[in-house]
Amino acid sequence: MASAWSDVEQKGIRRSTGKLIVPATTSFVLAVDATDGDPVYRRHVIHLISDLIQSLPVECWSALYFLGNRKQYPLQDFENQAKEWMDENAGRVRLVTTVFDAVGASNGAPPSFLIIRRGKIHDLHDWEETEQLQRTIIVTIDHENRKAYQEVADVKDLLNPTAEELREACFNPLVTITIDGQGFMPIQWTNEAYQFCLTERGAQLVAHAKNGVGDFDCVVSYLIAENNEPQAKVERAGGKLEILPLTHTVSSDFPLSDRQLLRPEEQYLFHQAIRKQDIHCLVCNKPHRWYDLWCTEAEADFILGVPVYPSLRDMRGWVLFEDTEAGVVVSQYPSNVLITSSHQVYVRDRNGLLALAYNPAKVCWDVVSEQLPQYLPVGEKQYAVYL
Amino acid sequence: MQCTFDKMGFPMLQIHRLKLDIHLLPVTKWQFERFLEEEHVFADSWYAALLDLNPRTSYRRFNHESYCRLFVTGILPHEAQRYARWMGKGYDLPTLSEWRTIAAHVKNQAQSYRLCLNPDISSPALTILQRLSQIKGTEDLYQMMLFEDGVVEWVSGERCWVGVGHPPLSLHPNVWNPFHDVVKVHEPAERLHYFGFRLVRRHS
Numbered sequence: 001m002a003s004a005w006s007d008v009e010q011k012g013i014r015r016s017t018g019k020l021i022v023p024a025t026t027s028f029v030l031a032v033d034a035t036d037g038d039p040v041y042r043r044h045v046i047h048l049i050s051d052l053i054q055s056l057p058v059e060c061w062s063a064l065y066f067l068g069n070r071k072q073y074p075l076q077d078f079e080n081q082a083k084e085w086m087d088e089n090a091g092r093v094r095l096v097t098t099v100f101d102a103v104g105a106s107n108g109a110p111p112s113f114l115i116i117r118r119g120k121i122h123d124l125h126d127w128e129e130t131e132q133l134q135r136t137i138i139v140t141i142d143h144e145n146r147k148a149y150q151e152v153a154d155v156k157d158l159l160n161p162t163a164e165e166l167r168e169a170c171f172n173p174l175v176t177i178t179i180d181g182q183g184f185m186p187i188q189w190t191n192e193a194y195q196f197c198l199t200e201r202g203a204q205l206v207a208h209a210k211n212g213v214g215d216f217d218c219v220v221s222y223l224i225a226e227n228n229e230p231q232a233k234v235e236r237a238g239g240k241l242e243i244l245p246l247t248h249t250v251s252s253d254f255p256l257s258d259r260q261l262l263r264p265e266e267q268y269l270f271h272q273a274i275r276k277q278d279i280h281c282l283v284c285n286k287p288h289r290w291y292d293l294w295c296t297e298a299e300a301d302f303i304l305g306v307p308v309y310p311s312l313r314d315m316r317g318w319v320l321f322e323d324t325e326a327g328v329v330v331s332q333y334p335s336n337v338l339i340t341s342s343h344q345v346y347v348r349d350r351n352g353l354l355a356l357a358y359n360p361a362k363v364c365w366d367v368v369s370e371q372l373p374q375y376l377p378v379g380e381k382q383y384a385v386y387l
Numbered sequence: 388m389q390c391t392f393d394k395m396g397f398p399m400l401q402i403h404r405l406k407l408d409i410h411l412l413p414v415t416k417w418q419f420e421r422f423l424e425e426e427h428v429f430a431d432s433w434y435a436a437l438l439d440l441n442p443r444t445s446y447r448r449f450n451h452e453s454y455c456r457l458f459v460t461g462i463l464p465h466e467a468q469r470y471a472r473w474m475g476k477g478y479d480l481p482t483l484s485e486w487r488t489i490a491a492h493v494k495n496q497a498q499s500y501r502l503c504l505n506p507d508i509s510s511p512a513l514t515i516l517q518r519l520s521q522i523k524g525t526e527d528l529y530q531m532m533l534f535e536d537g538v539v540e541w542v543s544g545e546r547c548w549v550g551v552g553h554p555p556l557s558l559h560p561n562v563w564n565p566f567h568d569v570v571k572v573h574e575p576a577e578r579l580h581y582f583g584f585r586l587v588r589r590h591s
Contacts, residue, residue: 035430092430093431098424122443123443125448126447128445
């Protein structure tokens with residue numbers, strides 16, 4: 001198993017490890033127009049923003065700016081200091097470049113922008129057809145002159161929204177995260193929210209968010225076609241798809257669980273099974289076929305049954321058996337994708353156990369066998385079973 | 388000739404003979420807006436009035452008809468000097484004599500503006516120069532510096548501020564020859580839509 005990577009490079013695939021950080025919801029940089037000194041406008045804006053800050057999760061906010069000012073303000077103090085800050089920024093030239101530039105170099109998922117304004121933003125058209133503007137919501141608080149402010153086309157804009165309408169526009173929870181790529185094959189990953197899926201597009205890791213919440217950050221060790229990178233497609237309730245890269249991180253094997261010596265009667269059962277001799281079940285004390293891994297007769301509490309090896313009761317997924325001089329030891333393999341050679345893996349999908357081999361000509365993984373033995377030889381005196 | 392850059396990554400040409408550097412282009416609105424953000428000495432209404440005279444165009448999208456809208460115009464000399472002070476030590480508006488000496492010097496050199504394309508250039512400056520070269524169909528440094536077909540530029544004359552330059556007819560109909568004519572302003576406080584400026588940086 002340890003030498004499985006020896007000729008990976010020759011097959012046109014490489015192994016790498018990447019880290020994915022998925023913001024729980026769209027994170028907003030808030031840019032406020034404080035130019036206009038009209039007290040009615042100011043009171044309305046302060047009320048609108050305070051309401052928004054209180055009603056959305058804290059992860060929704062990444063920074064606060066005022067139009068035409070490079071200084072970043074602490075958003076958590078908005079309610080207490082809003083009036084003072086509005087005074088400080090009164091009369092400022094309505095410019096947005098500094099806001100877009102300030103967050104341009106930040107790491108991780110790019111934030112969205114929420115601009116609340118009452119006048120024309122002079123430099124907005126510099127950003128036409130940019131990614132930043134595609135992630136921008138412009139809120140105009142003005143009943144009379146809105147048409148004069150429409151500096152750019154194709155930007156999401158709201159005119160005099162209520163607090164509720166604004167909240168709905170900004171809160172954009174997660175629905176699904178899909179990690180895939182050309183020739184992508186996940187080997188191990190740290191977050192159990194992700195499930196391995198084999199689709200027409202190839203191998204994927206997919207996570208579904210319940211109620212838009214959850215932790216979906218993940219470190220993934222994977223194989224991928226040379227000159228390709230995996231990416232995560234993040235679908236949010238708003239419908240827009242975000243593409244997030246996986247940032248390279250130090251490659252390391254995820255540890256196997258502690259190796260555990262089987263009891264003598266279990267070792268006997270194992271040796272019988274690999275010789276394809278029917279076994280005597282240690283759970284129900286009745287005969288079973290050699291390939292049976294589950295006993296459904298003994299304990300009514302377990303609808304699906306329990307493993308015929310009592311020591312494996314708490315193990316699921318791939319379990320490795322190794323016949324050593326000291327006896328038969330077992331360990332839990334830390335992934336649903338079992339890699340046994342440089343370009344071959346075994347997976348379990350809804351159709352059962354499959355053997356997949358990398359096809360460098362087609363830059364994909366082909367199913368090479370659907371008839372796999374229950375005790376899968378994976379090395380000298382090593383077998384894997386899927387529980 | 389060699390190129391250096393201001394603090395915003397806009398190119399300046401080194402004129403050793405005069406011991407100064409000069410901006411390759413008149414000051415753009417993009418540059419001036421960085422000053423407006425940092426200093427907060429001019430209000431939005433003030434800037435909006437300037438833009439009414441010569442509307443802003445995106446530095447990513449200007450064309451042959453609109454490139455003069457890239458530059459700050461309608462500004463008065465003392466306001467331009469305020470910008471120069473913000474830019475740093477040695478920055479100033481050029482004298483009429485300096486402006487003409489430099490323009491003549493560059494005209495005789497037949498250099499390409501590409502001498503300014505190095506990693507220190509900022510993205511907006513690079514975008515502007517490349518697009519300007521494309522729409523004007525030239526790489527010639529003199530033409531790219533817009534001593535002609537640019538804005539009329541504020542320079543200090545012998546007794547007062549005067550303008551020099553030859554704007555395109557689309558900006559302001561004229562027959563001025565920048566090497567012989569100066570454009571005098573009768574009302575010192577009048578904002579003229581074709582008057583802009585560029586800076587020099589004098590070596591101490």
